[in-house]
Amino acid sequence: MSDIQTKTAPRMKINIGISEKNRKAIADELSKVLADSYMLYLKTHNYHWNVTGELFHSLHEQFEHQYTELADAIDEIAERIRALGYRAPGTFKEFHQLTSIEEDTEEPEALEMVRRLALGNEQVLRTAREALKPANEAEDEATIDLLTERLKVHSKTAWMLRSHLE
Template sequence: MTQPLNVVAEPRDISTGVRQPDTIAEGLADVLADTYMLTYKTHAYHWNVEGPLFYSIHNLTEGQYEDMFAAADELAERIRAVGQMAPMAMRDIRDRSVVDDSPEKISAGDMCKALAADHERIAHRLHALITIAGDSNDPVTEDLATARSAFHEQAAWMLKALVVE
């Protein structure tokens, strides 16, 4: 008999009609990695922003990192729902992500520009995932990716609106 604390998670065959679940899971894992990296970056900017727009940027970034933190769980659970394993090592998160690390000193305006660019990169990855999910008979992932893309597109727009040049 297996002891309850000795059970190790592993991929499972989930037969819901989704084709290419490993490809779907890879795309979701990439977006999960981006989400985690951008959550931290956004939170760090939230802590360290200064200047006349402090309150606006502080509050905007708080809403964004809270949304992304919740989304990370949804993305990971979708990976498991298609029968695959969610990433477990931080190196996997770093290696998969397209989110650039932040310099130690950065202006409020450059924070907004950097975050907007990261949101745009993630939206592009989500658009690709929407296509893959549609081709793989996976409307659930397609819907999830569409909703996440809408969030990132709106976040990019709002951040760019703060730094109109």
């Protein structure tokens, strides 16, 4: 084995203007946002596949738009955690431990799917608001921007879903 293969580079210290304590607090909260977003993604994708009834076409398309947007968001959230210097959770076990969104144990009807997705989006909103606290304290504009976008998207999505139920 050559010297290149046996040696590892020293770990570079992160110096982005945010203390390690604050980066850890932000990464911990973002991990919860990531877990909730991933669980909502799974639920939305499941409903996209399994919705039936007279609302099938419109809900099938709406759910596809929502899970596609969530897939992009999940990547951004994970990359922000990495940029802060921490490992992004990425296993079902980790997501299950971190999420506040429950998995379905049965197959709901179309409007119940809509209701559950509205509730899931509202939960992501609450989780993201909690994550804003350490980001604001640390003046971490990049995380604040990411979370503000998530608040905007999930607020609109929850409203659109609730509108089906009125």
